[in-house]
Amino acid sequence: MLFVTIKHLKPGMILAKDIIIYNNNQYSRLLLSKGQSLNDTYINKIIYHEITGAYIENDAFNDINAEPAINKVLESKSITKIKEIYSRAKDGGKKLNSVAVKEIESVVDELVIEILNNKELTNNLIELKNYDDYTYQHCFNVAVLSISTGISLGLNGYMLHDLGIAALLHDIGKMSIPLEILNKPDKLSDEEFEIMKSHTVNAVTMLKHVVSNDILRGIESHHEKLNGSGYPYGRKGSNIPLYGKILAVCDVYDALTSDRVYRKTCFPNEVIEYLMGCADTNFDYEIIQEFLKKVVAYPIGTFVKLSNDKVAVVVKSYPENTMRPVVRIINPDNTVGEDWDLLYDLNLINITIVGMGYDSETIDYNKILSS
Numbered sequence: 001m002l003f004v005t006i007k008h009l010k011p012g013m014i015l016a017k018d019i020i021i022y023n024n025n026q027y028s029r030l031l032l033s034k035g036q037s038l039n040d041t042y043i044n045k046i047i048y049h050e051i052t053g054a055y056i057e058n059d060a061f062n063d064i065n066a067e068p069a070i071n072k073v074l075e076s077k078s079i080t081k082i083k084e085i086y087s088r089a090k091d092g093g094k095k096l097n098s099v100a101v102k103e104i105e106s107v108v109d110e111l112v113i114e115i116l117n118n119k120e121l122t123n124n125l126i127e128l129k130n131y132d133d134y135t136y137q138h139c140f141n142v143a144v145l146s147i148s149t150g151i152s153l154g155l156n157g158y159m160l161h162d163l164g165i166a167a168l169l170h171d172i173g174k175m176s177i178p179l180e181i182l183n184k185p186d187k188l189s190d191e192e193f194e195i196m197k198s199h200t201v202n203a204v205t206m207l208k209h210v211v212s213n214d215i216l217r218g219i220e221s222h223h224e225k226l227n228g229s230g231y232p233y234g235r236k237g238s239n240i241p242l243y244g245k246i247l248a249v250c251d252v253y254d255a256l257t258s259d260r261v262y263r264k265t266c267f268p269n270e271v272i273e274y275l276m277g278c279a280d281t282n283f284d285y286e287i288i289q290e291f292l293k294k295v296v297a298y299p300i301g302t303f304v305k306l307s308n309d310k311v312a313v314v315v316k317s318y319p320e321n322t323m324r325p326v327v328r329i330i331n332p333d334n335t336v337g338e339d340w341d342l343l344y345d346l347n348l349i350n351i352t353i354v355g356m357g358y359d360s361e362t363i364d365y366n367k368i369l370s371s
């Protein structure tokens with residue numbers, strides 16, 4: 001399968017994965033199924049829902065197939081629970097009781113076990129969905145990324161459990177932010193941004209006495225930055241607690257790689273470059289290093305451009321260095337060429353990936369798909 005961006009989808013292409021959409025009224029809805037042949041109507045539906053692109057079947061790439069790191073049943077169950085708990089906080093005088101916390105704990109325990117048992121990288125696939133119902137999906141994604149990073153940092157089971165709870169509840173303070181600010185498609189005014197910032201301290205009020213102090217301090221500091229330019233307190237360096245530093249990295253990564261109403265999604269490699277550029281000013285360098293072992297810069301099936309001007313498709317990622325995957329070359333005549341192992345083939349040591357290859361002038365998607 002190949003990942004083709006919306007701009008390049010054409011009638012006759014066959015979907016290699018389901019496309020799911022999420023909305024405010026129900027958790028998820030199947031928009032188009034795997035095996036469906038695209039026509040103009042279906043392509044317009046994908047465009048309408050602002051989905052980045054689609055996985056397309058192709059014989060020359062039928063050996064590449066990736067499954068999501070967390071199974072869909074557990075994901076769906078977890079998000080339903082997060083949504084329920086967040087709504088309870090909204091209805092119940094903006095405080096959470098210990099029963100709700102117990103329910104969140106059992107979600108975290110299942111997630112930790114699933115992640116420990118699964119060696120897959122967390123984002124080997126580009127998720128084909130939009131996020132109208134963004135907050136709950138975002139908290140789930142941040143939890144998966146945080147637990148994976150925590151494992152990489154060598155945290156013990158007790159700490160992974162607390163980190164997971166902090167991640168699932170990190171945005172619960174948004175339940176007391178007016179919806180017109182929360183869902184505003186344009187940039188927030190200074191006054192609105194001040195209100196938005198209060199979600200960090202609101203969470204502390206909501207969760208006081210029902211979670212540990214470490215969890216509270218982690219949630220409270222998920223928007224602090226290493227150089228003191230963050231909020232709510234402008235804490236610096238070692239004054240920011242560990243859970244807060246991990247949440248900060250995972251929060252920004254997921255926000256920038258998710259489809260949002262007001263902004264175009266970035267590809268993972270662009271976000272990774274951004275994170276690396278901000279290491280030591282905004283984010284903790286060691287945490288970034290461990291985080292990068294868990295997310296791929298170039299998900300499987302995506303078109304990339306190489307430093308020698310060739311275009312290729314990513315066919316395999318190595319956890320030990322996700323910046324240098326195995327790629328399958330697209331020849332100048334748009335036939336499919338050989339595989340290049342950018343990590344272990346020493347003859348290729350000078351070749352680097354310089355960006356996404358979708359808009360390369362030499363690419364003819366129809367020819368590649370018929371080759």
Ligand SMILES: [Fe+2]
Nearest residue numbers: 170171222223
């Ligand atoms: Fe936040």
